Amino acid sequence: MAEVSDCLACYLNVLSKPEGLPDEERLLLDDIVVPPLRLEKRDVLCSQGASFDALYAVRTGCLKQETAIDSAETLLTAFWLPGDLIGCDAIDSGRYAGTVSALETATLCQLPFDRLETFRHRLPRLCRRLQNCISRSLREERLNLHQLLGRTAEARVACFLLAISACFQRRGYSPRSFRLPMSRSDIGSYLGLTQETVGRTFMAYQAQRLLAVRGREYHLLDLARLERLASSPGRRQKRP
Amino acid sequence: MAEVSDCLACYLNVLSKPEGLPDEERLLLDDIVVPPLRLEKRDVLCSQGASFDALYAVRTGCLKQETAIDSAETLLTAFWLPGDLIGCDAIDSGRYAGTVSALETATLCQLPFDRLETFRHRLPRLCRRLQNCISRSLREERLNLHQLLGRTAEARVACFLLAISACFQRRGYSPRSFRLPMSRSDIGSYLGLTQETVGRTFMAYQAQRLLAVRGREYHLLDLARLERLASSPGRRQKRP
DNA sequence: CGCCGCATTGAGTCCTATCAACCCTCGTGG
DNA sequence: CCACGAGGGTTGATAGGACTCAATGCGGCG
Structure with a gap:
């Protein structure tokens, strides 16, 4: 029980809004969330091109995403820290955009995407938060990277x-x-x-x-x- | 009538999937869509920081988004071409992320966001397409910009x-x-x-x-x- | 102990920003 | 109709930043 509500707290953090979700959504989410996952240094969470089946919320630790471009070149396209949501860039294509691996021991919550889709109509607030999360990433990265250029x-x-x-x-x-x-x-x-x-x-x-x-x-x-x-x-x- | 279904075609293009939406969603969307908008060269579509109230689908023409960073510096953070969807980076913050202006004569469809929210539960497919659209932008820009760096x-x-x-x-x-x-x-x-x-x-x-x-x-x-x-x-x- | 990955340091070269000048086109107003 | 000016585009010289290549040091691990 404690574990599940921990997970919930984790999601609320990730899809950050101060106020909580309605009770019905919380309960349904409890049903969807998979108990926390633990990775050791160098362990791979998902491989580039593998079929996208879940989002992951980082609870502790640090991970990196590497995307192979060119058969000769691979870019480090993202670092993931506690509170980040992994996989937002894979939703539409159905494949993970890069290989994600742990830089140190890490724990994550898994949110199977097909179950989220199944219950989409009963999770309107959560979906909205997910949408906000992706929108924010898009804006911040666009700005940051253009600045760096x-x-x-x-x-x-x-x-x-x-x-x-x-x-x-x-x-x-x-x-x-x-x-x-x-x-x-x-x-x-x-x-x-x-x-x-x-x-x-x-x-x-x-x-x-x-x-x-x-x-x-x-x-x-x-x-x-x-x-x-x-x-x-x-x-x-x-x-x- | 032709106008409205034109708009629909426009959205289908933007939120691209080959197959159409279910009839019920098409009809509802007809109700939401605002008749096309026309901008002349140098006209401003929205100003940075202005309250976010609509997404825009580019039908013809070309626009740019400029984001002021530093009171002394402004970056060109995006070009928008026919088929692109403007405003995805403003959904979560409630404010437009940059000033968007036309580089030449342009026509756009307007999709008021509050009405989309109101009917969210009756537009599941459309919402999913919107989500996919943002996810794709995130992935493509992340990769492109890291490559450019x-x-x-x-x-x-x-x-x-x-x-x-x-x-x-x-x-x-x-x-x-x-x-x-x-x-x-x-x-x-x-x-x-x-x-x-x-x-x-x-x-x-x-x-x-x-x-x-x-x-x-x-x-x-x-x-x-x-x-x-x-x-x-x-x-x-x-x-x- | 010796190896391997990672970090530091140095010398040389190339790329690109900077500054400056000039040209062209276009729109304006006399 | 023409003169003018502004904005955009091209070209050149220069200086400095960052990459490249190469060598050395350091630490952990077998």
Whole structure:
């Protein structure tokens, strides 16, 4: 029982709205939710191209999504942190858009999609929340990535750190100190940079007392200045 | 009557699935759809931050979405072509994510969102199509933009031309010859490049007989080679 | 102990932003 | 009808950022 309502809390978090769902939807959801799932480091949650059958809500841990493009190239297209919903980009195509694997031990709730579809008419509020969740992802990623496109490595890394920081803060963790289980290479692939450049940028930040990094432990020392760096055009400013 | 079913056809195109909606949904939709809207060049469809009240399906013409970031910087975050659905990124926030304006004369169908919500329970198929549409956008943009992040100007421009080409082809127009009403500067802002670099890249393509450009008329002369360019990592290849 | 993955550091090269100049077209107003 | 100006497009020179290639250090794990 405790387990199931935990799951419910998890969904409410993910499909975030402060007020809860109507009782009838909560009860029905209890019926649909699959008990939590546990992945160890390097375990694969789903493979690119595999048939889409469930959404997953991240409860703890960190995962990455890798999409093979070109038979020779694969991109890191997403990181998933606690509170994120995995699989929103697979709903229409019916296949997972990339291979999702755990960067560290992780626990997830599974929401089988066919059962959600079956009961769609009895879960109007939940569906609306799901719709909102996808809409928000679309808006935020579109903006973030377009912003990154015109930025220097310095600004891209700052954007990345601040995004992570904001995410942790929303979940109730410290926005200034955290551990990130991904490698420099992962971060580079996600940001469109090389691992060397990512590492060098961290070093430059450290020299400026903006950041303290030791291995994969990060301490943001000056959020205000990082924000200024993140939104500094670096290149690309028009002069009207 | 013709007008209304035209609108319906428009939606079916936008929320694309070959088979039609059930009759009951078609009839209800006729009731919801607002007769087509016409915009002239430079007319504004909606302003960033304005209250979100409708989705718009592009019937003809071309529009752009500009998002102000920083009080000093505004990014071109989307182009909208015939068949596209405008406003998917505003559903959850209740505010339009950017200012959308016409780059040339355009006609659109308006779908008031509150009425869609009111009849949500009687439009299950339509809602599902909307959900699919947003999911697809999320996946495609995520992939495209992450791809662009690591690419040279040469490859970015090729990606852009091919995306446009594919879009026109899907709508039944020529994939090799088209007019694009946006300026070099618009394209640059969208791709994270300067107008000079965009123009120079076009010139370089012309010198290689890949492309013929005159003003805003484009003729793709060698799709295969363009595709190779678009997916050539340019930089960023790992050697394992 | 020795290997392997990851991180750091350095030198050289290429790409692209920047700044500046010039051309063209078009719409406006005298 | 023409002059003018604004906006968009093209071209060139320069400087700096980031990739590439290569070598070294570090840590965990078999």
